[in-house]
Amino acid sequence: MAVAFTFPGQGSQAVGMGKDLADNFPEARAIFQEVDDALGENLSKLIWEGPEETLTLTANAQPALMAVSLAAIKALEVGGLSLKDKVAYVAGHSLGEYSALAAAGFVSVADAARLLRIRGNAMQAAVPAGEGAMAAIIGLEQADVEAACTEAGQGSGKICQIANDNGGGQLVISGAKAAVELAAKLCTEKGAKRALMLQVSAPFHSALMAPAANVMRDALAAVARSAPVVPVISNVSVTPSNDADEITRRLVEQVTGRVRWRETVEWFGANGVTALYEVGAGKVLSGLARRINRDIAISAVGTAADVEAALAALS
Known part of the structure; x- marks a missing residue:
């Protein structure tokens, strides 16, 4: 039985997440303190008490979700789990790739x-408020969505592209507001079940994020990086790597590139993974994985009870 750990991205955040882990595992609480110290602020208080609208801000949600995932990893390790010995691959959805990499020792938690x-902050600053948009397209073939993005981009002279291939018939498009709105309309005309504009603060995973990619290239170059103890499946390439330089390049590409989550889960199935654990807040990735591959056993690890169940299954 091959096991893979996955780590959630933005949208999985909720006030109170990770509190049960911190209350039951001192080592998990120490992860939250480490994050607070690294940022020079009490992010833990925001995570556990809110307000929700402040937690949801991109600059807060990203480190907050990572903190919860790494607290769950620490709880598993305290219980005797060795990531290197028990887990074949790790992957994360967008920001979750950083959580996966920290869990595997590529960078420190701090x-x-x-x-x-x-x-x-860089993603938020890359595009002025109101100029970008994203939309979820449900129930339309990828080729048709690609065609709608191309047509909308040509018609408006603006960027529009697929940002997330989440599986289960769900694609997310991203780019300039006018182009995304036109593409969503075209997708509906092409037969999409739904084309829903998303309440997001920026057009993530589009070429408009190029300034943020440049910021991340410099930021990653300034931190210590090590080869991860478990191969990491990249969002943009859907291939495993243990090479620190290659992983860094992929993280920079990820800012403007597509999150290929459907292909990631399919890759797991094709490479012997029979059990998939979503480590951290929520169960968004678990739901997506069930729609993509019903042959893989799916579990979530976000509470103390979940930790105990995972340890029992993986012992």
Whole structure:
């Protein structure tokens, strides 16, 4: 039985996440303190008490979700789990790739927190408020969505592209507001079940994020990086790597590139993974994985009870 760990991205955050882990595992609480110290602020208080609208801000949600994921990893390790011995691959959805990499020892928890704060701020600053947009397209073939993005981009002279291939018939498009709105309309005309404009603060994973990619290139170059103890499946290439330089290049590309999550789960299935654990807040990735490959056993690890169940299954 091959096991893979996955780590959630933005949208999985909720006030109170990780509190149960901190209350039951002193080592997990220490992860939250490490993140607080790295950022020079009490992010833990925001995570556990809110307000939700402040937690949801990109610059807060990104390090917050990483903190919860790494607290869960620490709880598993305290219980005797060795990531290197028990887990074949790790992957994360967008910011979750940083959580996966920190869990595998590519960067420290403190550096991951600082990198994600920089990433959140840079992504927010890359495009003036109101100029970018994203939309979820449900129930339309990828080729048709690609065609709609191309047509909308040509019609408006603006950027529009697929940002996330989440699986289960869900694609997310991103780019200039006018182009995304036109593409969403075209997708509906082409037969999409739904084309829903998303309440997001910036057009993530589009070429408009190029300034943020440049910021992350410099930020990553400034931190200590090590070969991860478990191969990491990249969002943009859907291939495993243990090479620190290659992983860094992929993280920079990820800012403007597509999150290929459907292909990631399919890759797991094709490479012998029979059990998939979503480590951290929520169960978004678990739901996506079930729609992509029903042959893989899916579990979430976000509470103390989840930790105990995972340890029992993986012992």
